[in-house]
Amino acid sequence: MxxxxxxxxxxxxxxxxxxxxxxxxxxxxxxxxxxxxxxxxxxxxxxxxxxxxxxxxxxxxxxxxxxxxxxxxxxxxxxxxxxxxxxxxxxxxxxxxxxxxxxxxxxxxxxxxxxxxxxxxxxxxxxxxxxxxxxxxxxxxxxNNTQGGKAAADALATAMHYATDCTAAKKCDVAIGVSSLTTSTDAARVAAFKAEVKAKYPYIEMLNDVVSQSQPSVAQSAFAQDISAHNLAGIFAVDGTDAEGATAAVKAAGSAGASIKIVGYDGYANNIASMVAGGLGSLSAIISQxxxxxxxxxxxxxxxxxxxxxxxxxxxxxNITLLPSTPASVLAKYQYVAS
Amino acid sequence: MSTSVDALVTTVKSQSRVRRVVTNQQFVLFVVLIALILFFASRNSLFFRVGEFSNLFTDFSGLVLIALAETYVIVAGGIDLAVGSTAAVSGVVAAGWIQPLVNHGVNQAVILLVGTLACAVVGALAGGLSALLITAFDLVPFVATLVTYSVGAGLALVISHGAPVGYNPGAIYWSASGIGMITWLVAIVLVVAVVLGVVLHLTVYGRYNFAIGSNEFAARAAGIAVRRHLISVYVLAGVLAGLTGMFFYIRSGSGAATTGVTNSANLVAIAAVVIGGASLTGGVGRWAGTMLGAAVLTVVSDGLIFINVPPTWIQVVVGALIAVAALLQSFRRRSRRVP
Amino acid sequence: MTIASERTPVLELRNITLHYGSVEALHDVSIKSYAGEVIGLVGDNGAGKSSLIKVISGVNTADSGEVIVDGVRRHWRSPHDSMAAGIETLYQDSGLAPDLSIGSNIFLGREKRRSGLLGRLGFVDQRAMEKEALEQLARVGITIPATQRTVSELSGGQRQAVAIGRAIAWAKHVIVLDEPTNHLGARQSAEVLNVIKSAREQGLSVIFISHSLPHVLEVTDRIIVLRLGRVVRDAPTSEFTVESLLGTITGLNESTGS
Incomplete structure (x- = not known):
């Protein structure tokens, strides 16, 4: 991987x-x-x-x-x-x-x-x-990675206000961050995400994948490039590493990142903390296994x-979609443990 | 083998001035750097913006300290494979130590200073381990630093349990603040980098570094404390790697065990040094070369993301870059050889 | 030139023994050298010449025996100590750092620092070193036009000239030259021998190691012959011819009863 x-x-x-x-x-x-x-x-x-x-x-x-x-x-x-x-x-x-x-x-x-x-x-x-x-x-x-990838696409489109904010004239750019292009689970989620976007959200423009090599700072640098080069509206972070990198990149971008929505994968403790805390660079939804x-x-x-x-x-x-509005008891149930 | 007395007293034939300039690695790198920036700007005019140059400076700063560390070590005739994992272990240790301060709402400046100190200490210990293995146990630097690399990578994982350590959004916001394209964080790194250049080329310490790498016996015979110097060089490299760990902590607001490990930051740093024209056999290297080498690597890897090139191609381009640099170096050496 | 045994030797080695592991490189070696005297140190390969000069210069430490400079017993912890005591050594082939400039090599280990605060911070005064390097080399009869050049850009003869120039320029008491005429042509060798003679006239004690017996006979006052780590002969040069010297080195003289 x-x-x-x-x-x-x-x-x-x-x-x-x-x-x-x-x-x-x-x-x-x-x-x-x-x-x-x-x-x-x-x-x-x-x-x-x-x-x-x-x-x-x-x-x-x-x-x-x-x-x-x-x-x-x-x-x-x-x-x-x-x-x-x-x-x-x-x-x-x-x-x-x-x-x-x-x-x-x-x-x-x-x-x-x-x-x-x-x-x-x-x-x-x-x-x-x-x-x-x-x-x-x-x-x-x-x-079910296929179902999870689709759920992520739907959650991101909702968070980005696709129905009102993305049009043929003003497409919404979306970046996708993965740890590795050769991991079957990541690949399945990304494929399902892309298929769902193509089928249901024609006004979303997908950029080339960001490959983080399991390293938040690598993801962060790459997302910073995407924010700088494009009018980025959303990020799909396929794993915890990419979610962390996306969060830091959006925070560091300041006003340029104010409208960027992030949907992340996996119920890592800090993912859930980020979503609950809200604010700049926080997760709008978490797809949890x-x-x-x-x-x-x-x-x-x-x-x-x-x-x-x-x-x-x-x-x-x-896969379960966790939202900021999800009750704390449910969030606790799906949060992953640390060793 | 016999030469005339005239050869004793006359200088070797000068190379043509044009050839000297054209084969000067720093000059070539500077041209390449400008060409790359113009190329990316021509593909996407957004490249020429303060925000993007701020990104470039930041990513450059994450590489330049370990590249300069590697310059010192390589010029002294060694190699340091441990810098990447030293950054990781410093980052997670510091993140763990300062998280209580973050939780208690201590002033961010105090937190970051304590963290920087902690990273420097951990880095010095890692460098000290390499130095001990090399000078006391006579291991070759390649093996000694590989041991340190493994110990560092393993400890980082044990300490962090594989998850990001700590969370400090204040650090992320501070990492993005500054004047124009230069953030405070980048400014500090650049000052350290300049000091390292001055020390390498203008002081007795730097002179000894070149002498030892050029001919260790001659250095010892000239009364230079070779062993003590080598210890100090590996400790310095460890400290710089530790500071890089702190740099990534500040950028992402947490410490990760994968930082500098999964993307083989040690090899990236060595690549920057080689592209900069240093010789892996020691004695030859320039601060300006490493700075330009790191700048070229940063602009290429960021720029390719910026113009939305598929990530797999980025590796190919960077590999080609190293090959060209190595070829240029061997051409230069051949043209300089004297009978 | 005086061979004044009543005078205090500048350098004296007493009963030096040195082992490399189980190999005995030097056995109970004692030598004396005086100011204004050139000693020839000769012997076959493996006779112990290089080991002896490493003991003199502090690269190696003897297992037993004493090193005495100007009547004072000394102990070298590193080559730095012997240099500080005024002993300069030119090593065969490996005394220079090829990637450093000529000037930097002349001043290696004794870098000139900038004046004031910068100097205290360790800043080197490269311009002054390059200038003084030229002068120092000229003083001992060696002219190299551009001292900013790196040693790797010099020919073999030029490198040797720089190495000898450095040793003589810094020596205060003793200068040890290990095969300085190796790899040199006849005319260059003659230059080197002249440099040695001028060093003697300056009052230095010169220890000259060479395989070239005519050179040894031409320039030395006294010859010490080493064989298998022991001194087998120590006598004025006038007592030797090329043939008798060769015989002493190889040991053939003894077997024929000479």
Whole structure:
């Protein structure tokens, strides 16, 4: 997922990433409980320290306790890429779990390891992102990114007062910020957002994507360019990093950013705080996933499947649109946890 | 190998003046910089505005301190891969320390001064680690600073749990205030940059830096305390990286563990130095070259967003730029060689 | 030229022993050098010549033995100390920083500072250094027209001239020259030998290391022969011919009973 903009010394980049990952690997991964349980389930994610996956861990951990599952939760704390995920998968498979739940960091790269697991009678499940070869996957629980992208387009159009402020003569420019162009979830949301805009909002002009490389300051610089070059009316920030960058760019632009509306993704604590606080650069709406529920459901399905029960092959959970008017109790429910 | 006595007392044949100017890297870079600005302005006249130049200056400031840090280290015959992650770890540590002050409504100037101090201290510690590994354990700078890079990136993540640390909108507003296209923040960075240039080219400290990179044995034989100097150079680089971490904190109002890491800021900084005409073998480099190198990189990456070029192409253009700079340098070296 | 053993030597080494790991580079080496005297230090490769001058200049510290300058026992923590004591060393091939200007090289480690506050802040006075560098080189008989040029732009002979000029210009007591005529043609070598003679006339003690035995015989007053880290002969130059010197260096003289 991390697309590096600098390939000056490719070896350096790779070596340093590997070193950083191996160094941080040990400290970031919560330890699985030691008590004996009926099933051992490996759970491998990427960018494990991200509040999204931390929230997923909360759900998975609670459900595992309830069902007496020995949960082996692993993943590189920061890196979301097959290069760091494959060794983790191999280690987890070496523990001979009854099932493997994986959020694949690449649709294809993990397939051989999934196939190997299936051959040694380990049931494999997807959570969040999915594998391209679904025949090896018993069940997949994921957020509905297509629905989420559409919801974001609708929320942004509403916030921008599309009906009155955008016309054929005076189109509204919209910037889209993503962390990486190669992440399947980001890509699905952006594609759905763009499709929805094309279908329903002809007077919105979409600029080229801003790629933030998971770095708020990179997003901020790029949005500052878009604000300076165009009559920007709205920003769709596909993840928390881009939301933070968009907020800072609009704040720093001062009066030039006064009318810019931002719709962000994910119920990060600071996203919700920004929306509730209001004012210049605050979020007008948040499209939130339900990672805790995803974690709960996939453990439930995994245990059921191991017990020979029938489970749905694909379970999509709708994304929730949170607005400044949403009650605080609901906001609290969808806010992601920090580790 | 034998030369006549005349060769002892006469100077080598002068290169033609025209050739000297045309192959002078700083001159070429200056022409390229002007050409780039004119090109972007011709594609979108909004480029020639105070607001846009303010953006350019700000982004330049985020790069220039670590590029100058890298200039000192590279001229001294080393390399510092740690600057990016040092910025990250300084930023998150400072953000954590000063958030209580923000919450208590302490004067923003006090908050930012405390944060700057904290960043400088953390940066100095990171630089000190590199220096220790190089001078006491005889690691080559490449490996030593890779260790520091990994430790810094890992610690930043552990401290921040992968989420942005702190929230200080007052800092964002201050980062945008100033006179015309120069914000106070940029002005401070530029003053530091000028001081670094003066020290590099006009003082004994700078002279020793060149001497050590040019011929470490000669420097030691001339009575220069080489080890002490090298320690000070890596600590200086760490402090400058720490200040860059504070710069990004002020800009986005929070500290992020990804700052300077996911976009390989260390390689961007090295690229600026190389484009500026420095030699990676040490002893050769100019302050003006690095300033222009950083300016060209900033204008290219911002300008391409400004004229709405797809983000993937930006990497290609920047890569090509580095290749041209390297070719120019090797051409220049060949034309200068004396039998 | 006097070889006055009753006088205090300018530089004396007593019982110097030096190891590189398990290899013994110098074993119980004692030498004396006097003002106005040129000593030739000769020996085969690996005889310990370079190790000895590194002990003299403070690049290496001896495992045991004493370094005595003007009758005072000294301990070098770094080359800076030996330079401060008036000992200048010209290292073979590697004494200059190629990317610095000639003037900067002449003043390397002893940069002239600007006057007043700027000087205290560490600002160098480049113009004064370039000017004085020209004068210093001229004083020892070396003319280089443009001292702003970097050393990398000079020919091998020019570099050597700058290095020698620097050593002689700064030396107060002793000057150590390691292979100064290496890579030089006949006429350039003659120039270098003249520079050595003029240094002797200025009252300096010169230690001259060379493989070129005719040069050693031409310019020195006394010759010290090293073999396998030990002094095997220390005698006035008049007692040697090229053949006998070669025999002493290789050890053939002893085996033939000379």
């Amino acid at each position: 991390k697309s590096r903009s600098w390939r000056l010394t490719k070896g350096v980049a790779i070596a340093s990433t590997l070193m950083a990952s191996s160094l941080t690997f040990a400290v970031g991964a919560p330890m699985a409980s030691a008590a004996p349980h009926r099933y051992t389930i490996g759970f491998v994610v990427g960018a494990e320290a991200d509040p999204f996956f931390q929230s997923m861990y909360v759900g998975a951990h609670a459900e595992a306790l309830k069902l007496h599952v020995n949960l082996v939760w692993q993943g590189d704390p920061v890196d979301y890429s097959p290069a760091t995920q494959i060794p983790v998968v191999q280690q987890v498979l070496a523990l001979k779990p009854n099932a493997l739940i994986i959020a694949p960091t690449d649709t294809k790269a993990l397939n051989p390891y999934i196939a190997a697991a299936v051959r040694s009678h380990i049931k494999v499940f997807n959570v969040d992102s999915g594998s391209s070869f679904q025949r090896n996957i018993t069940s997949w629980v994921t957020g 339900q990672p805790t529920l995803e974690g709960t459901l996939i453990i439930k399905y995994a245990v059921a499947a191991l017990q020979g029960k029938k489970v749905p092959h694909l379970q999509t959970l709708p």
